[in-house]
Amino acid sequence: MVKYLGSKRVLVPLIEELARRIPATTACDLFAGTTRVGQALRHAGMTVHSNDLATYSEALGQAYIAADDRALDRERLRGLLAELNALPGRDGYVTRTFCEEARFFQPKNGRRIDAIRDRIDELDLTPIERGTLLTSLLEAADRVDSTCGVQMAYVKRWAPRAERDLQLREPVPVDGPAGAVTRLDANELAPALADTELVYLDPPYNQHSYYSNYHVWETLVRWDAPEHYGVACKRIDCRTTKSPYNSKRTAWDALERLVLAIESPWIVLSFSDEGFHDGARIGELLADRGHVGVIGVDHARYVGARIGIHNPAGEKVGTVSHLRNRESLWVCGPSRSAVAQVLEGLGTMQTPQARAA
Numbered sequence: 155m156v157k158y159l160g161s162k163r164v165l166v167p168l169i170e171e172l173a174r175r176i177p178a179t180t181a182c183d184l185f186a187g188t189t190r191v192g193q194a195l196r197h198a199g200m201t202v203h204s205n206d207l208a209t210y211s212e213a214l215g216q217a218y219i220a221a222d223d224r225a226l227d228r229e230r231l232r233g234l235l236a237e238l239n240a241l242p243g244r245d246g247y248v249t250r251t252f253c254e255e256a257r258f259f260q261p262k263n264g265r266r267i268d269a270i271r272d273r274i275d276e277l278d279l280t281p282i283e284r285g286t287l288l289t290s291l292l293e294a295a296d297r298v299d300s301t302c303g304v305q306m307a308y309v310k311r312w313a314p315r316a317e318r319d320l321q322l323r324e325p326v327p328v329d330g331p332a333g334a335v336t337r338l339d340a341n342e343l344a345p346a347l348a349d350t351e352l353v354y355l356d357p358p359y360n361q362h363s364y365y366s367n368y369h370v371w372e373t374l375v376r377w378d379a380p381e382h383y384g385v386a387c388k389r390i391d392c393r394t395t396k397s398p399y400n401s402k403r404t405a406w407d408a409l410e411r412l413v414l415a416i417e418s419p420w421i422v423l424s425f426s427d428e429g430f431h432d433g434a435r436i437g438e439l440l441a442d443r444g445h446v447g448v449i450g451v452d453h454a455r456y457v458g459a460r461i462g463i464h465n466p467a468g469e470k471v472g473t474v475s476h477l478r479n480r481e482s483l484w485v486c487g488p489s490r491s492a493v494a495q496v497l498e499g500l501g502t503m504q505t506p507q508a509r510a511a
């Protein structure tokens with residue numbers, strides 16, 4: 155899985171456990187990023203709709219959310235991967251831009267990325283095959299890049315992994331029903347989700363734009379050889395592609411409009427207290443939509459599920475002060491007892507990191 159800021163690696167087992175307890179069979183991961191959470195929802199048996207503005211997330215969604223044995227012939231896929239792995243390198247946009255002008259990849263790998271990416275566009279592929287091959291290429295490139303995980307800069311000396319040879323691997327199939335993928339603005343999609351029982355929200359919470367931070371992935375998938383600027387050779391449209399969630403001035407209004415537009419009975423929202431918003435205010439916003447509970451994560455264990463701030467009529471039914479954890483999961487459901495049932499006993503679970511320690 156690619157390196158990604160804000161990826162829910164630690165929270166995923168907890169989100170999957172919540173998904174198993176919530177009485178829902180359909181879910182939308184509205185800000186899907188790596189699709190890691192959507193994969194957990196699928197694994198829990200839900201039919202998942204994966205959405206994000208990023209083109210690379212759409213490719214990951216084809217591989218991990220939409221692909222199943224009916225839509226993807228794995229023998230044919232392995233044949234295609236073998237053909238692409240055997241291609242000799244050739245100079246192209248990646249070699250010039252990300253190996254010579256910037257130093258994201260060693261030229262030997264950049265040349266192979268150029269050859270593989272050109273060939274993918276020559277092949278006659280279904281959208282799911284194409285997304286799966288692009289995912290394999292993104293993941294292979296991620297394993298040999300020379301960054302600290304974001305693409306605003308590369309490290310001065312080559313990272314040791316950049317010396318390795320690029321190798322395409324088959325994306326690991328995810329169990330569960332096949333879902334769908336879109337690339338839409340979350341606020342535009344939200345009103346169309348009335349038939350989706352659970353919506354998972356993980357918007358950006360600070361000024362750092364995902365479009366700029368992962369511009370190399372965006373270019374690898376779009377393959378549009380954009381004009382670029384700066385030391386990191388960012389796509390020229392990074393200057394104009396903005397999400398309202400990345401500006402302190404507009405983020406709250408966008409989130410408020412989003413939550414109020416969702417008609418689904420269940421919402422789960424990931425929250426980081428290192429971002430723009432105040433946790434208690436998030437709780438009050440969700441309480442306009444249903445009954446609310448929250449569980450905090452301190453990266454050693456999940457701490458204390460607390461339930462109920464206001465009920466949807468605006469009456470105070472309990473207190474949830476700001477949980478002093480870096481991350482928390484807010485659960486909003488149709489009744490106080492349903493939310494309590496979903497969260498029962500979860501405060502005693504350990505996170506995967508703590509278990510490994």
Ligand SMILES: C[S@@+](CC[C@H](N)C(=O)[O-])C[C@H]1O[C@@H](n2cnc3c(N)ncnc32)[C@H](O)[C@@H]1O
Binds near residue numbers: 158
């Ligand atoms: C915190 S990340 C999500 C991480 C994801 N949960 C994971 O585990 O990989 C936020 C995502 O929101 C996407 N995004 C930003 N603004 C958006 C918008 N208006 N509509 C849809 N997606 C948006 C970004 O591309 C980014 O992938």
